[in-house]
Amino acid sequence: YCPALTFGNKKFEPGKCYLIKCNSVPGKNLLLYLRLLVLPTYIKPKTEPSTFVCISGAKMNLRYLETMLVMFFIFGSVVEAKKPGCDCDEEKPPAFCRGISCPKYTLVEKYKDFELRAYEATRWVTTPVGLSGEGLQQGFLHLTEYLNGKNKEGIQMVMGVPVLVIIPVVRSPVNGTMMILLPTEIENPPKPTDADVLLTNFNATSVYVRSYYDFSITDSNAAKLVNAVHSQGKDFERSFYASASYHDPALVIGRHSEVWVLAK
CATH class of the missing domain: 3.20.80.10 (Regulatory factor, effector binding domain)
Incomplete structure (x- = not known):
């Protein structure tokens, strides 16, 4: 994944597609179009994205990329979290x-x-x-x-x-x-x-x-x-x-x- 991303002061808006450029990766210029914050109306994320992913490789499998982006589109934000465990509270999900x-x-x-x-x-x-x-x-x-x-x-x-x-x-x-x-x-x-x-x-x-x-x-x-x-x-x-x-x-x-x- 990218150790740094050039976001500047850009505010990401629902329904838009952005070009994310990864910096601080020696010898590489990784570019990937990610559809960010584009969620179907039945998804209600509780957090803003905190981590974004870049994929390297000139011969990237386009079928895999398409599948990944569809899943990213549906599931929504990428949430940073610690290794989870079961808290086993019946009133609170894991x-x-x-x-x-x-x-x-x-x-x-x-x-x-x-x-x-x-x-x-x-x-x-x-x-x-x-x-x-x-x-x-x-x-x-x-x-x-x-x-x-x-x-x-x-x-x-x-x-x-x-x-x-x-x-x-x-x-x-x-x-x-x-x-x-x-x-x-x-x-x-x-x-x-x-x-x-x-x-x-x-x-x-x-x-x-x-x-x-x-x-x-x-x-x-x-x-x-x-x-x-x-x-x-x-x-x-x-x-x-x-x-x-x-x-x-x-x-x-x-x-x-x-x-x-x-x-x-």
């Missing part, structure tokens, strides 16, 4: 939710490399996704369009976290499922107008969770979680696992990602 609505859970057991959480019943909006960068991008757009008014009542809803991707454990390529938490205050969510979008209710359930705070890939963390849970003699669902994202993928400081396996 720090890693960053003030955004997230499912309530009770911390049942905590081990060195994972923990067992008991989640309350939840309601999600879901869609099938291809497990590629383009497939995940398209799935995310389907879900956020529903939240932004593409539903039979035309209402806009606040997006919750995490964004879950259910990943089957099979050898041949198959689709997964992407899910976004629906706000609990909406008792009867409007029906989708998109045939690829579904509303799904989940009963209270328990999951084993591994948290990580860097850019390491989901697959390796899923393998570490499975090995750790197995070493403790715990029984769990082996046919799939879930990737849980709580922030935009461009975040550098204060990252928090998780992998889940369903406890039996």
